[in-house]
Amino acid sequence: MKAAIFDRFGVPEEVLQVREVPLPEPGRNQVRLRMLASPINPSDLMTVRGEYGSRPTLPATPGFEGVGVVDKSGGGLLPLLRRLKPGRRVAFSSTAGGAWAEFAIVSARQLVPVPDDIPDEQAASFFVNPASALVMTQYVLKVPPGEWLLQTAAGSALGRMVIRLGKHFGFRTINVVRRREQAEELSRAGADAVICTADESIPQRARALTEGRGVKYAIDPVGGETGSAVIEALGAGGRLLIYGTLSREPIAIDPRLLIVGSKRVEGFWLSEWVREQRVLKMLRLSRTIRDLMRAGILTSEVGATFPLDEVQKAVAQAAQAGRSGKVQLRLG
Numbered sequence: 001m002k003a004a005i006f007d008r009f010g011v012p013e014e015v016l017q018v019r020e021v022p023l024p025e026p027g028r029n030q031v032r033l034r035m036l037a038s039p040i041n042p043s044d045l046m047t048v049r050g051e052y053g054s055r056p057t058l059p060a061t062p063g064f065e066g067v068g069v070v071d072k073s074g075g076g077l078l079p080l081l082r083r084l085k086p087g088r089r090v091a092f093s094s095t096a097g098g099a100w101a102e103f104a105i106v107s108a109r110q111l112v113p114v115p116d117d118i119p120d121e122q123a124a125s126f127f128v129n130p131a132s133a134l135v136m137t138q139y140v141l142k143v144p145p146g147e148w149l150l151q152t153a154a155g156s157a158l159g160r161m162v163i164r165l166g167k168h169f170g171f172r173t174i175n176v177v178r179r180r181e182q183a184e185e186l187s188r189a190g191a192d193a194v195i196c197t198a199d200e201s202i203p204q205r206a207r208a209l210t211e212g213r214g215v216k217y218a219i220d221p222v223g224g225e226t227g228s229a230v231i232e233a234l235g236a237g238g239r240l241l242i243y244g245t246l247s248r249e250p251i252a253i254d255p256r257l258l259i260v261g262s263k264r265v266e267g268f269w270l271s272e273w274v275r276e277q278r279v280l281k282m283l284r285l286s287r288t289i290r291d292l293m294r295a296g297i298l299t300s301e302v303g304a305t306f307p308l309d310e311v312q313k314a315v316a317q318a319a320q321a322g323r324s325g326k327v328q329l330r331l332g
Contacts, residue, residue: 009050033068063099145170224249
């Protein structure tokens, strides 16, 4: 079988190669999938560069999520295995990676059967962005109806999901972008307010929108000057979740900003949150994601699609700023 492999950390389009490798065999409570599609997420690119929160043992195959068809089961006692017969289409998220290949080995616990009415291109992105958007806003921050949530990188696939979640659950969104054309696009897409950092101040505009109070809820995947500005925009009791480092720059925090008003800055990593949850809660989360995906709320805009043999072109496209839609690898 073919797989995308890197032997050293570095620029993804330079270190990734497609090679023929032996067909892997599933172990106990594992399943071998014939892969259909996998998205290219920022976490995948950071992993290849060696900048993610955990580093794989090299050589490694990237890809934290995707959709595939059950090819073979390794057996075991998990009740879920009885539902995972060969030919069953499933979505998965795996902290071990491995999705950018024609076949992948995945723990049965990490598989979610996908209904026929969800197409491959949406099922491929079933978990990372949808779960992050839903968990941060509804499970961790628990943003109540009518409140403002400020988010940076609002033009991303996850950012657009947060806007739609706001409409669904009744909270309002302040959406930070870098370009004026993005601001106009998000306004048309239903954003309640947009701040363009090219000509606006995040703290000043946020306080104007909240009648001087500042925001109580915020999420930021950027860091650097942008993350620092979000902290300035927090009001009394404000809470910021940091879930990424797209700028690759540290956030500068004036301790007085946190002391006055008892504000909080916290890190959020979906993988760690998932490890702390019970199985039944994760099953309910998967069902909620499925229902919201069917309703068009947690869907991803799909951009360019590449075959596995063109993985270098795919990762280069995914790394471009201002691109439209989620880049995917078509594996099946």
